[in-house]
Amino acid sequence: MKQKKIDKTPARLDFTQSVTGLILAIFISAHILFESSILISNEAMYKVTIMFEGYYFFGETYPGIITFFAAAISVIFVVHAAIAVRKFPNNYKQHKVMREHVLRMKHEDTSLWIIQITTGFIMFFIGSVHLYIMMAEPSNIGPFASSFRVVHEHMGPLYFLLLLSVVSHAFIGLYRLAMKWGFMEGKNTKVSRARFKFLMKTMIVIYIIVGSLSLAQYTYIGLTHDFSEVKKYKSKIIDLRAH
Amino acid sequence: MSKEKTPRILKIGILRFDPHDPEDVPHMETFEIEESDGMTLYIVLNEIREHHDNSLKFDFVCRAGICGSCSMLVNGRPTLACRTLTSKLDENITLAPLPLFELIGDLSIYTGKWMRNLNEHLETWIHDKENELEVDKLEEKMEPELADEIYELDRCVECGCCVAGCGTIQMRPEFVGAVGLNKIARYHLDPRDKRTNAEYYELIGDEDGVFGCMTLLGCEDVCPKDLPLQSKIAYLRRMMIKTSMKNN
Amino acid sequence: MKVIYTDVLIIGGGLAGLRVATGVKERGHDAVVLTLVPPKRSHSSAAQGGMQASLANSHMGEGDNEDVHFSDTIKGSDWGADQEVARMFTHCAPKAIRELAHWGVPWSRVQRGDRKAIINAESVTITEKDEAHGLITARDFGGTKKWRTCYTSDGTGHSMLYAMDNKAHEDKIDIHERLEAISLIHEKGRCYGAVARNLMNGELVAYVSKATTIATGGYGRIYSVSTNAIICQGMGQALALESGVATLGNMEAIQFHPTAIVPVGILTTEGCRGDGGLLLDKDGYRFMPDYEPDKKELASRDVVSRRMTEHMRKGKGVKSKYGDHLWLDITILGREHIEKNLREVKEICENFLGIDPAVDWIPVRPTQHYSMGGIRTKYTGESQTLKGLYSCGEAACWDMHGFNRLGGNSVSETVVAGMLVAEYISDFLDSSDSNLEIHTSKIESFVKKEQDKLDALLSKENGEDAYILRRRMEEIMMDKVGIFRNETDLKEAVDELQELLKRSKNIEVFRSKSRAANPALVNAYRTQRMIKVALTCALGAYLRKESRGAHSREDFPKRDDENWLKRTITSWPDENQTMPSVSYEEINISTMEMPPGFRGYGKDLTKHHPMTKVRQDSVDAVVEKLKAEGKDRFEIQDALMPFMDKLPKKYRGINARLGENI
């Protein structure tokens, strides 16, 4: 029997694309929930922030951790994007053929893919900017600092767009992952697929609502808070030198 | 018997083009046909040919949804025309040939050539050089469930609907499509085919094969034989990843 | 002029054609297959029910062997079959099925232990042997003593054809799709290939070959309602007929299948009844036991079809705007069984009737289904009159079916005949007889003749509409050459068809004048040929003054061995004839292994031949003597009617079965 050497690159790329997508999706689902702590109270969001800065481990905050974290996510983000762009239509002809196909077929899953491509494209820009900011000024996170950025640095509209994009991209992506690898498919694949699809749609709606509310809250704080003295939140319970 | 209603007048728009006529360009032509009980697109098209335009080209063979000849786009979706009842459609119906395949004329396409190339490329036959066939001996045994499972995948009629329904292959015609992947899944399952995983990887372990599939699932949703394409492509993908990890 | 040379030209890419192709290829000869449609779309794919081969693996098949299969086949044929051919066939069927299993047909398998089945409307438990587990299983089909019909779920033909075509890919056989053979090239009683028309661009191509095989399937579409695919138009038979040299056999032997759905005529497999489905009338009453207390729904096809027609004539049919019909009830089999083993039936019911067969009854009635007649051949598959021309499958009258073929014997015939004929052709090719001795100018003249005919059709003005003639022909066949036949109807049919034939010389191709892909042109020339085929059928039926198998004359209800134990042979020696020439080929009783007897349906009305008794006595004597000497069944059979020496050497081996020869 012949034992030729096989080219493993395609397998690795495909696998990496899925793994990075999965990590990013898990990250984002958590991210937006943490972000929404602002809906509970300023104090809650503050606690979440300093948690990530390592306060509960070291008794002190190190914004560098955020930088490191942001850098790591950025790498995954870039790797994922770099692998996934292979799937973009790579010339005008392909683009046109796909467009015609989608309009003709009116097929849900194909249309979902178009959403993924489009949102991926959008995130390529906005996501990069956001990540860059997070790496550059990791200490400027908190109920007031973030609100300031949202309102006075005009990030609000961008965030909203980013929110819509990332949520749909991530959950469509997760649904697609399940289909692609046959995750938990059960005996009747038609039924399990319908379930996954329903779950996907529900999650998208929930996350967009939660994210929008958080954004509204940041905007509200941004508009009502007086930033003339300090941009930083002062906790009444936890006293930190750095802040 | 319920009271007779006045039958609908169906407006059948057909995308027509004769590639052998240098003056012809693709254009829509609409025919009006009175609907009758239990009417299928097979009946509609034959009526058009017999009474309106005898040059209309289309392909039917079994007219029973068995042979896979009559696939076409019905209102944009690929399906078998012979078993499409008009009563399930709106009165405005558009018909067009499947894209991607070579056009013979009007609704008639050359799926045979495409499928033959695919089969030759994927070598869709039992590879068994070790066992010499002995026609007088008892046949090799096979688990009944396994035989059923193989048949389940063997039911593909090579109609090409999954090809026309797949955005990926529209963009990248080198992709083998669900029909090709399903065939590999079928032989992979078959113990009589002695090809190794590495050999299968050679055939479909790249962007033109299983890794090219972007899980658009058009194939799964249009396949007239309801083959479990999504599940089988996923299975192959797992197999191929495993193979790439094991094989050094 | 485009000319393609090859060793073997095979016209038809169904099961029969493909099996010949792989067979001659294996023997080292080149083959080109011509087909109207991609081979996998051939009508063979529609066979749902199964393939007969006496494997005897399943419990209900125990005790089965070639002898039982042979006797079922001969009885089924109403003694019209060629018994040597039937012997060759039953001997090779197990080999063919095992070969197909090797090439990838999954075949449904025996599951050890208990299983529920419906037999005669009652649920029974069948216990399968341990040692049979995993071997090919079988189901019950009409007219058989044992459960012998092997199947793959209900896609038997599909899975066989796909395996065959894939095998052809593997063997790198040239397959030329959408090429229609339109005339045979022949000279001095020797066939040298065919002229074919490319259906995509209209080009005419001469295929020149040492041997030519016609495997184009049946001619069911000369009837207005048929279970056949719409390409089953008898073009192969027409090719042979128009050569003027080759002959057709028993063209009047047309089978009607009891259960095609109303109105479209799509078949629901015999497996429905085999698995336990029932026939009911308008009152929901199961009527078959009244007519056939023994075999009931599972009597032979021709019998069930006639009984159904009789019952409907008594006013027991369900009225519908498409005429009367009866019900097929498979609800008793249960949803699980239907969804697994009769899925194709379920799909057909859903898509074409909008009903669910697990809860609703299916409207059915007998419909044209199979053509026993065809190109008359010797046991080698070679035409009796045109050397170098072969034929097999449904296209041929090899004659193992006689006047009625058993369900499941037809796909079986395609592969068995295919594998045998491939050997005989190869032997012929290996001999010096096979040299090509035809001049190019002769080939050219054949192509030119076809070109002129097409030109004439395209330039004709003020002529006849092919569709009108064709529809009329279909109606005549349906109404007057149907299940029950009589003198008056048949006379009218023959006369009117002859009239249509004359008119068909004047066909005009309206509007569409393209020389390339042009359905109107195709319809024009095929209609001309179909009418000729229809005439051979109608005339044969008109002349045959007896009832035998599927040929049932109301005015001559008896089988008449004294006068009619013979095959109808038709030919068309002169192009200008408006009627085929008819002659007869005697079937010799004195060499029969199984002299004519009673088929076992209704009362025995047979007018027996005096020779029958003589032969029966001598058969009985031989059997008794050899049995006493302790000879085995093979030796006894050989003494009665030797056939082994006719078989290719590689297929002479004795078949292994559980408990026999292993």
Ligand SMILES: Cc1cc2nc3c(=O)[nH]c(=O)nc-3n(C[C@H](O)[C@H](O)[C@H](O)COP(=O)(O)OP(=O)(O)OC[C@H]3O[C@@H](n4cnc5c(N)ncnc54)[C@H](O)[C@@H]3O)c2cc1C
């Ligand atoms: C609905 C249905 C169900 C059946 N079920 C069963 C069953 O369960 N069991 C059973 O034993 N039998 C069954 N039969 C019968 C059986 O399927 C056929 O008799 C058998 O398959 C015929 O095979 P074939 O190879 O002779 O011809 P086909 O499969 O009909 O092939 C004919 C080939 O000839 C080609 N051709 C025709 N004319 C030309 C031409 N002029 N030039 C070039 N090519 C040409 C066609 O393209 C095609 O490839 C069934 C038949 C029907 C109608």
Ligand code: HEM
């Ligand atoms: C620049 C940013 C991004 C781009 C360009 C991008 C692009 C893509 C594309 C084109 C696909 C589809 C791949 C295919 O069909 O095979 C995809 C899949 C996916 N993406 Fe992204 N993406 C980006 C960011 C993200 C982010 C931030 C997340 C997580 C929140 C994410 C999660 C996923 C997931 C889970 C999948 C499915 C993976 C798979 O099919 O293998 N992506 N991405």
Ligand code: HEM
């Ligand atoms: C480790 C890296 C990241 C950190 C530390 C981080 C941090 C934050 C913070 C603090 C906010 C609040 C607004 C602000 O302060 O500007 C925010 C909002 C947001 N981030 Fe990130 N982010 C990271 C990565 C990402 C990525 C990769 C994406 C998607 C591509 C993303 C999408 C968003 C969105 C959509 C919002 C708006 C949230 C809302 O509507 O509630 N973030 N992020």
Ligand code: SF4
């Ligand atoms: S997989 Fe389904 S859609 Fe695709 S060719 Fe086969 S039957 Fe047609």
Ligand code: F3S
């Ligand atoms: S539609 Fe195409 S992309 Fe994959 S899942 Fe089906 S083959």
Ligand code: FES
């Ligand atoms: S004609 Fe055979 S599937 Fe439609």
